[in-house]
Amino acid sequence: MEGKGLSKGFEHIMRPTIYDVAERAGVSIATVSKVLNNTGNISDRTKKKVIKVMQELGYHPNSLAAALTGKKTFTIGVLVPDIANPFFAEVSRALENYARETGYAIILCSTDYQLEREQYYLDLLMKKQVDGIIIATEPKDLNAFQTLQSRDIPFLMFSIDHLALSSHVVTTDDIRGGYLAGRYLLDKGHRRLAIIAELNRPSGRLRLEGFRRALSDHGIELDQRFIINSISKIEDAKIASQKILHLPERPTAVFATTDLIAVVFMNEARKTNVSVPEDISVIGFDNTIHAEIADPGLTTIAQPIDELARYAIYKLLESIENPQIPSHRIMLTPSLIERESVKDLNGHC
C-alpha cells in the first residue's frame, strides 16, 4: 500500500487519490470505491468514516479512471453549425439542461458550417470516448457518419434528417410548420402570399412545401415569382426583402422561413415606408428572441425546442443503454405564436 498515495511533502500539488482516502480511513481502496458508487455491502459506520475522510482531503474521484474501467464517460458530444445563432443557442441550452439532469456533461462543438471541422470534431469526440453524439449540423459528408455507425457509437440527428442514414432522428415537422403558417395567413383573409425561403437547406424547402400545400388546399397556386430565395443572413435577407417590396403587385403577407429574415424584412419594409402589419403582414419561423424583441412583435412558428431537446437526450440515452433498439424518427409539431405582425383582413371585406 505504501507508495501509492500522496507523495509526502507534495500534498499541495498532487490531488488525493482513492489510495489516500483508503489509507487515511484505514480501509482498502475497494471499500472506498464501494462507498463512492454505493455498491456492495458497507456498514454505515465505515461509510460515514470514509465520506468524512474524503471531505477532509477534498477528494474528487477521477472520472477518467472510472471511465477506463466502467466503460462510460457520462459525456455526450453535440455538434451544431453555429452556437451564436439564437436557434442553436437555445437548442444547446435545452440539451445541456436535460443532459445535466441525467448526469451527463456536454462537449459543445460548433462547426461554423465547415466540413473539415465536422470531421475534426467527430474524430475528437470519438477519441474522448463520448457515450453518444447529437448532430445538429446538416450532414455533408456521409462517410464520417458511417464511421460512427460502424463503431457502434450511438448518435442522433437533431432537427435535421438524412434519408441515407438510419439513425435516430428528432426533428420539427417543417412541412407542418409551413402549412401552419400558410393556413394562418389564409384564415386571416390573405390571398396574395409570398415566401422568403432558405432554399439551400432542406428545412427551408420543406417549409416551403408545407406553405404551398396550405395554399393549394385552398385552391390557390403559389406564384413562382413570389418565392424568393435567401439565406438567413442580414445582407442576403435585405436583398430578398427588397425584391418582395418592389414586386409589381405587392403581396399582402409574407412568410419568412426564419425569424431573422422576417425581422430584416420588417426593417426593410419600414425603411420603404411600408408599414407592418398595416400594409403588409409578416410571419416568421423559429420563435427566437428576435421575434419577441421585434416591433411589432413577430407572429411566428415556434419549434418545440424544449421538447425536441428532451426527446433527443432521452432517445440517445436509451440507445446508449441498449444499442439494439431500432432507430426511430420522432417529428414534433411546431406551434403558432401569435403576436402583432399579421393583420386580420376579414373585418375589411
Place this chain on the structure above:
Amino acid sequence: MEGKGLSKGFEHIMRPTIYDVAERAGVSIATVSKVLNNTGNISDRTKKKVIKVMQELGYHPNSLAAALTGKKTFTIGVLVPDIANPFFAEVSRALENYARETGYAIILCSTDYQLEREQYYLDLLMKKQVDGIIIATEPKDLNAFQTLQSRDIPFLMFSIDHLALSSHVVTTDDIRGGYLAGRYLLDKGHRRLAIIAELNRPSGRLRLEGFRRALSDHGIELDQRFIINSISKIEDAKIASQKILHLPERPTAVFATTDLIAVVFMNEARKTNVSVPEDISVIGFDNTIHAEIADPGLTTIAQPIDELARYAIYKLLESIENPQIPSHRIMLTPSLIERESVKDLNGHC
C-alpha cells in the same frame, strides 16, 4: 501479447486498442504509441506500416487512457450564466474556436444564474479532470473558487472580476466603455443625458461610473433622476424605458448598458411616438446581433469578444503549462461602433 487485443469474433463490437494495432503490425505497443505521438525514434518504414494498420482497423486512440498517464485531458471547462444570451453565445463561439486551434475541447456549462448549478458544474469539471476552467459567471460563492485555487486547477475569470480572488482575469474595461459612450454623446452635442443601467451587476455599475466621469470631465453632473435601474430582460427594460420617456424634461440621449435594453428602449420610444434618433438618441453596449439587426442600426460600444477570447485561452494555457506564473489581469479596451441611432446635434446650434 495474446489475449490483450480484440476478442475473436467480437471485432464488430469492441473498439480496437493499441494492442490490436501492435499485434497486427508486428511491433510492440510502445512503438505504436511512439508513432502516435511522434516521439522517440521510429523508422519511416515502420511508421508507415503502423499507420496503415491503424487505418485498416479504424483505430482511434483512447484519450482517456492517455490522459490517465500523460496527465492532460486537453479539455477545458467554460462556465457561463446563460448560453442563450447572445453575448455569451458569441463568447462561447470565440472561446471554442481558439480552443480548437490549440487542440483543446470545451465542456460548456450554463449555470442559468443558479448558484447550485455553479457548484455542481465546478465539481463535475474537477471530476472530469479538465486542464483549466474559464469562468464567465459572476462569482456568488467564493468557497467554490477557493477550492479551485487550493487544488491548483488553473482558472481564469472572463469578463468579470472579483477583488477577493487573485486569479487571471480577462475583461473589458467597462469604465472606459461607459466613458466612451458618454464622450461620444457629448461630442454629438448632447447635454441632457440619461442612462439605463444594470445596477445589480458590477459591469453595469462600472459602465455607469465611466459614463458619469465623461460627463463630469465636461462639467456636467449626471442627474440622479436620470439614472434608471433595469436588468437586461425585455419586461424590465420596457418599464425602465417608459420611465425615461415620461420624464418631465426628456433627455436628448440615452445610454443603455446592454444592447437588449437599448433595443427595447427604441421599440418603446417608437410606440410612444418618439422617433429615434430624431427625437431621442440611443447608444447601447455589447454590439450583439440585436444592435446590428435593429432599425435604425444601434450605435453601441463593442466588447472585443474575439480578443478577449484569444487572450483568455492563451493565458489559461500558459498557466496550465506553467502554474507558477503570477496572475495577471488584462483589461481590453472596448470600441465604439457607429450606426444610426445617435443624432448629431452640432449642426443645429
Place this chain on the structure above:
DNA sequence: ACAAATAAGTAAAGCGCTTACCCTTTGTTC
C-alpha cells in the same frame, strides 16, 4: 575493420479506478 555512437525497438511499471472473487465475522435456525 572495429570500437564508439546512434538509431530502432522492446519490456514493464504505472496512472486511478472498478469489479470479480475470496475470506472473515456476525447473526440465525433448529
Place this chain on the structure above:
DNA sequence: GAACAAAGGGTAAGCGCTTTACTTATTTGT
C-alpha cells in the same frame, strides 16, 4: 451449540495508454 447464510470487507487483475530503462541493429570515424 453445530451448520449455514449474510454482511462487511480485502486482494488483485485489469481498462488502454505513456514512459523510462534497457537491448539490439545499424552507422560512422579513423
